[in-house]
Amino acid sequence: MTTLQTVFAKAKADNRAALVGYLPAGFPTKGGDVAAAAALVEAGCDVIEIGLPYSDPLMDGPTIQDAVHRSLTNGTRIADVMRTVEGVAATGAATLVMTYWNPIDKYGADRFARDLANAGGVGTITPDLTPEESEPWREASAAAGIDTVFLVAPSSTEARIKAVVDCCTGFVYAASLMGVTGARETVNVAAEGLVKRTKAHTDLPVCVGLGVGTGAQAAEVATYADGVIVGSAFIRRILDAPDEAAGRESIGTLARDMARGVRR
Amino acid sequence: MAGNGAYANDPDVHGKFGIFGGRYVPEALIPALDEVAATYEKAKNDAEFLREFDHLLRTYAGRPTTLTDVPRFSEQAGGARIVLKREDLTHTGAHKINNVLGQALLTKRLGKKRVIAETGAGQHGVATATAAALLGLECVIYMGAVDCERQALNVARMKLLGATVVPVKNGSQTLKDAINEAFRDWVTNVDTTHYLFGTVAGPHPFPEIVRDFARIIGVEARRQMLELTGRLPDAVCAAVGGGSNAIGIFHAFIGDQGVQLHGYEAAGHGLESGEHALTLTAGSVGVLHGSRTYVLQDDEGQTIESHSISAGLDYPGVGPEHAWLKDSGRATYHGVTDDQAMAAFSLLARTEGIIPAIESSHALAGALELGRELGPEATILVNLSGRGDKDMGTAMKYFNL
Secondary structure: OOOHHHHHHHHHHOOOOEEEEEEEOOOOOOOHHHHHHHHHHHHOOOEEEEEOOOOOOOOOOHHHHHHHHHHHHOOOOHHHHHHHHHHHHOOOOEEEEEOOHHHHHHHOHHHHHHHHHHOOOOEEEOOOOOHHHOHHHHHHHHHHOOEEEOEEOOOOOHHHHHHHHHHOOOOEEEEOOOOOOOOOOOOOOHHHHHHHHHHOOOOOOEEEEOOOOOHHHHHHHHOOOOEEEEOHHHHHHHHHOOOHHHHHHHHHHHHHHHHHHOOO | OOOOOOOOOOOOOOOEEOOEEOOOOOHHHHHHHHHHHHHHHHHOOOHHHHHHHHHHHHHHHOOOOOEEEOHHHHHHHOOOEEEEEEHHHOOOOEOHHHHHHHHHHHHHHOOOOEEEEEEOOOHHHHHHHHHHHHHOOEEEEEEEHHHHHHOHHHHHHHHHOOOEEEEEOOOOOOHHHHHHHHHHHHHHHOOOEEEOOOOOOOOOOHHHHHHHHHOHHHHHHHHHHHHHHOOOOOEEEEEOOOOHHHHHHHHHHOOOOOOEEEEEEEEEOOHHHOOOOOHHHHOEEEEEOOEEEEEOEOOOOOEOOOOOOOHHHOOOOOOHHHHHHHHHOOEEEEEEEHHHHHHHHHHHHHHHOOOEOHHHHHHHHHHHHHHHHHOOOOEEEEEEOEEOHHHHHHHHHHHOO
16 A cells, blocks of 8 residues: 555655645546546556545535536445545555545544545545544544645644644645635645745645646646645546546546646 | 623633534634634624624614514414514514624624625525625625525515625525535635624634624513513524524523523424424534534435525524534424414414514414413513515415415
């Protein structure tokens, strides 16, 4: 199993940033999710985030909402998410689950952490779990040997950044802008400053997400961050493709462009 | 605020009422929530703010609202005396005006010029658009596309008041999806915008702030009941969707152990039908819209869509203070079906010449049943949270008028 620690150590040794790709479980189809993620890994993604589809995704823009809605309509359940993680982890990529808190809370934190570890998952990203509410999840994750990733934002004070990074293992997720997920024309200038501020409080890798959609943007972010996170841009291409095979080819092309970007 | 001044049952520093409440939101919103909490903390202890709020309540909202005895309606309640707290007589026709005036003043203190809000029945949207017009704030209202259709009159009112109404076409296209969309706007525009939250749900400090701005209802009603009857009521009844009108009237009575508190949720087509909004009655503890509370959800934590003939009660969550009142046993929550609510709606209109909101009709239906249980000596105070003009389209269809 590839861990986040080995991924970031290797990327650092290669003097480049890691490339992190996001896709929701059950998208574009229950069977097609692992194949799509595998296309990203083959094209150069080091880490894959598997989204756990949730009915009320507070942080997500229209593209991911659309994908998640399709996945839920297809009947994706947590067992399917775990199977997806298992399939993606088998490709050799470090595989995380990105999820809102309520599905974990309802499933049972200990059970979720254990099942995720057994599936080969290496951790979670929990966008609506604050440090204040995170203790049960950090304890469950530590017991299962998986990492916990939380988010810092441009609005975070120094005290908040410290509180968040103290709860993180694996890496810290820096939200590049004040807003929801979705590719943008430009990556917000706040991102670089946020990464600098975050690094002052931790030795953990800091990855930048929200708004990255092109190889050039990935290259720009890679100059100051340890990892570049891309989601909506891949999903948009799958949504626009005439069929699953064309979707895989399209995201492979974009991921290769991004993989070149993080190596510039 | 104005009234008895005691802040009993305040949440702890993390915004928790027991195990309920708290904050489950993206980190980007935490500083904004901290700012709102700090600004409110100062405002609620500032005589100038309280004076300004009180002035608006009296000269603009039309407070104090009166109590009305409804003897002909009460005949159907086994002779128990039912008294209505007339929030329908406020400006814009519902209790929502109290909270929006308070939060609009707070918006100015925050130095922000734009407010966003979510709305189900449209009453909170209308109230927000009204307060925004009064105080010169830009106003955007998120409303489920389904609700836009069934509350077309309120959509027109909001537009006339200068607000932009955004129909939300995600998910169930009702209140919960409007809240999600409003949060997305807020996280994007938090520097310039205050999210004028409409009920006692959501992340801390909203449940506390909305409660405090709505509690004038109970403060007035408690005093007025003592003047009218010489004693406190045996029971207080209110409808519960998110729970703002119910907390508003309950709060002044929480310390009066002899006063029963009864909340009435929308049972829609009945519990067995699966088409209801019985969050406290049939939901389970979870997290929705930034708060730990009772939620209608499946075994994997996915929100289940709710149903009610009343758009204002069609919400799969509920305020955390209600969750705490339920678990502590201080308040009791019941279900009232669409048919029961519409029967009470019609009965009040025909016996007393008052057309209530369909939301409030759930509390009226509950009071009829409670009156028969408590007997003819009992006095029951019902929060008539709003007037029914907005619901005439629904009533016309239901009664084939």
